[in-house]
Amino acid sequence: MGIVSPGFFGRRGSGDTKLPPGQYLTHDFPVLSAGPTPRIDLDSWQFVVTTEIGQRKQWSWQELTSLPSEDITKDIHCVTKWSKLGTHWKGVPVETLLADVETAADYVMAHSYGGYTTNLPLEDLLNGQAWIAYQYDGAPLPPEHGGPARLLVPHLYFWKSAKWVRGLELMLADEPGFWETAGYHDYGDPWREQRYQGD
Amino acid sequence: MATLTERRRETDSAATLVFDVPDWPGHLPGQHVDIKLTAEDGYSTERSYSIASPAEGDRIELTIQRVHDGEVSPYLLEGLGVGDPIEIRGPIGGWFVWRDTDPDPVVLVAGGSGVVPLMAMVRARKAAGSRIPFRLIYSVRTPEDMLYANELRARVRDDMGLDIAYAYTREAPPDWPGEVGRLKLATVATHGWPPDLMPACFVCGPTGFVEAVADILVAQGHDPRKVKTERFGPTGT
Numbered sequence: 001m002g003i004v005s006p007g008f009f010g011r012r013g014s015g016d017t018k019l020p021p022g023q024y025l026t027h028d029f030p031v032l033s034a035g036p037t038p039r040i041d042l043d044s045w046q047f048v049v050t051t052e053i054g055q056r057k058q059w060s061w062q063e064l065t066s067l068p069s070e071d072i073t074k075d076i077h078c079v080t081k082w083s084k085l086g087t088h089w090k091g092v093p094v095e096t097l098l099a100d101v102e103t104a105a106d107y108v109m110a111h112s113y114g115g116y117t118t119n120l121p122l123e124d125l126l127n128g129q130a131w132i133a134y135q136y137d138g139a140p141l142p143p144e145h146g147g148p149a150r151l152l153v154p155h156l157y158f159w160k161s162a163k164w165v166r167g168l169e170l171m172l173a174d175e176p177g178f179w180e181t182a183g184y185h186d187y188g189d190p191w192r193e194q195r196y197q198g199d
Numbered sequence: 200m201a202t203l204t205e206r207r208r209e210t211d212s213a214a215t216l217v218f219d220v221p222d223w224p225g226h227l228p229g230q231h232v233d234i235k236l237t238a239e240d241g242y243s244t245e246r247s248y249s250i251a252s253p254a255e256g257d258r259i260e261l262t263i264q265r266v267h268d269g270e271v272s273p274y275l276l277e278g279l280g281v282g283d284p285i286e287i288r289g290p291i292g293g294w295f296v297w298r299d300t301d302p303d304p305v306v307l308v309a310g311g312s313g314v315v316p317l318m319a320m321v322r323a324r325k326a327a328g329s330r331i332p333f334r335l336i337y338s339v340r341t342p343e344d345m346l347y348a349n350e351l352r353a354r355v356r357d358d359m360g361l362d363i364a365y366a367y368t369r370e371a372p373p374d375w376p377g378e379v380g381r382l383k384l385a386t387v388a389t390h391g392w393p394p395d396l397m398p399a400c401f402v403c404g405p406t407g408f409v410e411a412v413a414d415i416l417v418a419q420g421h422d423p424r425k426v427k428t429e430r431f432g433p434t435g436t
């Protein structure tokens with residue numbers, strides 16, 4: 001236990017909601033990004049998977065949204081301390097997009113419109129753990145929350161759920177992405193409070 | 200572990216807290232710290248606060264704006280006593296920072312308490328004797344909400360190469376010649392830098408404010424990669 005703050009009681013939740021350490025509950029949907037929100041035209045939007053030997057597989061907006069989709073209800077945890085419970089999304093499982101891709105890679109770099117990147121282990125994107133999400137709460141995903149489409153990996157801190165995603169690059173070795181280079185953790189498990197490098 | 204050594208009033212709803220943090224490693228202007236509060240039974244919660252002061256030994260200053268019914272900000276403003284210990288972690292963030300070796304002119308756009316990390320940049324510029332031209336556009340609700348009002352007035356006079364423009368969203372001073380309302384493209388274009396100078400742009404404030412201003416800067420022609428943002432709060436109001 002940390003240093004007790006004299007006279008601090010705090011606003012506890014109902015007691016039965018379990019949040020990762022250091023997180024608090026919000027009913028808003030805050031926005032965290034490093035720069036302006038990119039606006040992306042659906043006609044030129046593309047999603048590209050690139051393998052470690054440079055093979056590419058790509059989808060247009062029409063193609064992606066025609067794939068079988070899932071309705072997803074998950075808690076999300078942002079490294080800036082807020083958590084939001086039971087958020088509703090619709091999207092395509094990442095494993096669907098990787099189904100026909102031959103790779104020996106263990107890591108993935110997610111690339112976004114606007115230039116952001118984030119790194120993840122490939123196994124964290126498979127088995128019903130990650131989606132390319134394009135609807136939030138029954139409506140098209142708004143640009144400030146990552147629309148037209150974002151990666152959704154709710155079991156990791158939310159910066160791993162790259163907004164404005166435009167592709168996944170499969171890699172044999174791990175490399176830090178944008179936020180990770182700026183000092184955030186390479187893996188980012190909220191339950192182990194892996195916020196920053198060294199946690 | 201840190202100790203509160205002083206609390207200075209800034210406005211009716213904000214104060215600057217000075218902490219002594221032994222072995223503080225130093226920081227860059229724009230970085231923040233995480234504060235962790237723990238109750239007697241072990242319940243704890245954390246929030247982020249930007250550092251308002253430039254690097255200066257073991258001392259850091261934070262400026263806290265009260266959020267109505269907030270869990271942490273009212274405690275920091277009233278509960279925590281001078282001499283009390285507190286858990287502070289940092290410095291954090293390697294992106295929303297200004298380095299005095301960066302050659303580009305700088306435009307800072309602040310909404311409300313978003314001025315805090317930008318003030319650290321203004322102060323660090325002076326402390327480093329930098330001649331990089333800085334322009335600050337500072338939007339507040341009313342004149343009474345303005346943080347650092349006297350210091351900003353003095354700095355415009357004394358810090359060569361610092362310009363400041365103010366904007367009021369609810370209520371302006373009596374003799375105010377401009378409009379009252381949300382920041383507009385025209386204000387940012389007039390009081391910022393033209394895009395061809397390739398300025399470094401820093402925008403900080405409530406989420407809605409940052410979204411709007413970052414869009415304006417991109418619409419004005421600034422390279423999105425030169426626009427760095429820090430979003431303080433979930434709501435835009």
Ligand SMILES: Cc1cc2nc3c(=O)[nH]c(=O)nc-3n(C[C@H](O)[C@H](O)[C@H](O)COP(=O)(O)OP(=O)(O)OC[C@H]3O[C@@H](n4cnc5c(N)ncnc54)[C@H](O)[C@@H]3O)c2cc1C
Binds near residue numbers: 266432
């Ligand atoms: C990187 C970073 C740097 C920050 N730097 C500063 C700083 O220098 N000075 C400072 O005062 N704050 C700063 N903040 C905001 C700060 O972390 C807290 O969010 C804020 O103090 C509110 O916490 P609270 O516990 O008092 O309110 P909470 O209990 O978290 O919130 C109470 C209610 O107010 C709403 N709310 C929360 N935050 C805000 C807000 N900012 N504006 C309006 N409504 C809000 C919530 O949605 C909720 O409904 C920073 C935030 C970040 C992410």
